[in-house]
Amino acid sequence: MTPPAERKQVLLRLDPVVYEALARWASDELRSANAQIEFLLRRALQEAGRLPGGVAPIPRRGRPPKTTPIAPGTPTTQPEAEPEREAEPKQQE
Template sequence: MTPRPRKQVLLRLDPAVYDALARWAGEELRSANAQIEFLLRRALGEAGRLPGAAGPLPRRGRPPKNPGGDTPADE
């Protein structure tokens, strides 16, 4: 399945709120953007408003070198 393009939005935050969010994200090894999405999804889920069509959170870290399988093709 082809991943859907990500929606880009401009978000204005109080600098102190952003700093706290960025610290929290760093502690959980996420970017500030990933932390915001994580928190929004959690809030939507708790409120019963997360759409069923929402895909999973993107995987953290680098993409696999060989996305088609577990072993390189030359082995």
């Protein structure tokens, strides 16, 4: 397994009013201003058809999702759900 590539650091100069609007938007979506900028840049690149194919997804931050503990000997895969049956047509009398 190869170590993840180091993230590129970039100095960005923004109008203070633009930064404040961006920071509020990021806060509304529970992101940092930096993560919001990256999210928006990736979305713009994708919409323009310029996002490289091998780009890694944005790393998830924060606490990992809760998982249910699995008892020893329990299968790790979920059983397949039965296909839904179509309702039987009613017989006319």
